[in-house]
Amino acid sequence: MAHQWRGVIEEYRDRLPIGADDPVVTLGEGGTPLVEAPVLGERTGARVWVKVEGANPTGSFKDRGMTMAISNVAATDTRMVVCASTGNTSASAAAYAVRAGLSCAVVLPAGKIAAGKLAQAIVHGATLVAVDGNFDDCLRIARDLAEAYPVALVNSVNPYRLQGQKTAAFEVVDALGDAPDIHVLPVGNAGNISAYWMGYNEYAGRTTASSVDDTATRLAPVATRVPQMWGVQAEGAAPFVKGAPVEHPETVATAIRIGNPASWDYAVAARDDSGGWIDSVTDAQILDAQALLAAEVGVFVEPASAASVAGLLQAAEHHKVPAGARIVCTVTGNGLKDTATALGHTSVEPEVIAPTLEAAVAALGL
Numbered sequence: 001m002a003h004q005w006r007g008v009i010e011e012y013r014d015r016l017p018i019g020a021d022d023p024v025v026t027l028g029e030g031g032t033p034l035v036e037a038p039v040l041g042e043r044t045g046a047r048v049w050v051k052v053e054g055a056n057p058t059g060s061f062k063d064r065g066m067t068m069a070i071s072n073v074a075a076t077d078t079r080m081v082v083c084a085s086t087g088n089t090s091a092s093a094a095a096y097a098v099r100a101g102l103s104c105a106v107v108l109p110a111g112k113i114a115a116g117k118l119a120q121a122i123v124h125g126a127t128l129v130a131v132d133g134n135f136d137d138c139l140r141i142a143r144d145l146a147e148a149y150p151v152a153l154v155n156s157v158n159p160y161r162l163q164g165q166k167t168a169a170f171e172v173v174d175a176l177g178d179a180p181d182i183h184v185l186p187v188g189n190a191g192n193i194s195a196y197w198m199g200y201n202e203y204a205g206r207t208t209a210s211s212v213d214d215t216a217t218r219l220a221p222v223a224t225r226v227p228q229m230w231g232v233q234a235e236g237a238a239p240f241v242k243g244a245p246v247e248h249p250e251t252v253a254t255a256i257r258i259g260n261p262a263s264w265d266y267a268v269a270a271r272d273d274s275g276g277w278i279d280s281v282t283d284a285q286i287l288d289a290q291a292l293l294a295a296e297v298g299v300f301v302e303p304a305s306a307a308s309v310a311g312l313l314q315a316a317e318h319h320k321v322p323a324g325a326r327i328v329c330t331v332t333g334n335g336l337k338d339t340a341t342a343l344g345h346t347s348v349e350p351e352v353i354a355p356t357l358e359a360a361v362a363a364l365g366l
């Protein structure tokens, strides 16, 4: 009988900080496809898979963390959650708040949210506050709100978020039979690279600074090793590459348009302890990688997601990819969230023909 995936809390309960009687707020997140991408293998001399996080319920990996964060709030008397967002966190928080019967406030940088993500927050009934500022300003406001008012902060500075997000590393190991040699992912606020590193370490029976419990040492190891963590930022929003916060981050990849990452220390630890690196790519490289994924892999991702693949291709050009390495790229969010950027200047109006077979044959050049 077909097995219905139960969401990351039920699938990995023994490795998450949740009690047997705690409420579980889930939309069935996780269990996302790990798709081999031969075209990327050919270009890099490696074996490459993409972890398609756009297949989550609200279309990004944020759902993995949100099921944990919102379940935790649901166990308390707090009736409202707040988040700062470049779009996907608000989409996810709004949806999970609906499931939990909580209200949701989202603090967004005005004019910098992709249309699909804004639509999600609206249809799920969140209250939107648009700020004349960037994501970093929004996060400061959301933190201050949560400090002074009875609202719970569900950004990735909430430790339950990283706990949920680490399950993606578990799934990769479960699918491949062990950790890959290299894991590549886009870096914005740097919660996800920290969460993957925590997950890989826990599955290998090691602990990290970001662990909040002792699951890594309590349970038998599943993996024999951990991967190198490669992080990729957009050139106009690359604080880790610069070694300091960026005051006015700019990139077409709005989900990683962040100048002052909250999980700075964890991400630096993931990079250094794994023997990896964090580099940057241009917006043009990001859009090329997005187009390549769509046209030659069959996976439509949003621009920020394509940064991982752009970074891998750049590393290959610089001869930094070991021959035959097993590499996983996380593609973080669904392309449908931002069709305007994906289509660019492409016309979306196909040629209109007469309603006849002959006209269709002529139009197709058959």
Ligand SMILES: *Cc1c(COP(=O)(O)O)cnc(C)c1O
Binding pocket: 060, 061, 062, 088, 089, 156, 186, 187, 188, 189, 190, 191, 192, 193, 255, 256, 302, 304, 305, 332, 333, 334
């Ligand atoms: C949130 C997000 C990122 C960045 O993840 P961080 O944990 O902030 O580094 C990248 N891509 C997408 C699609 C996102 O939603």
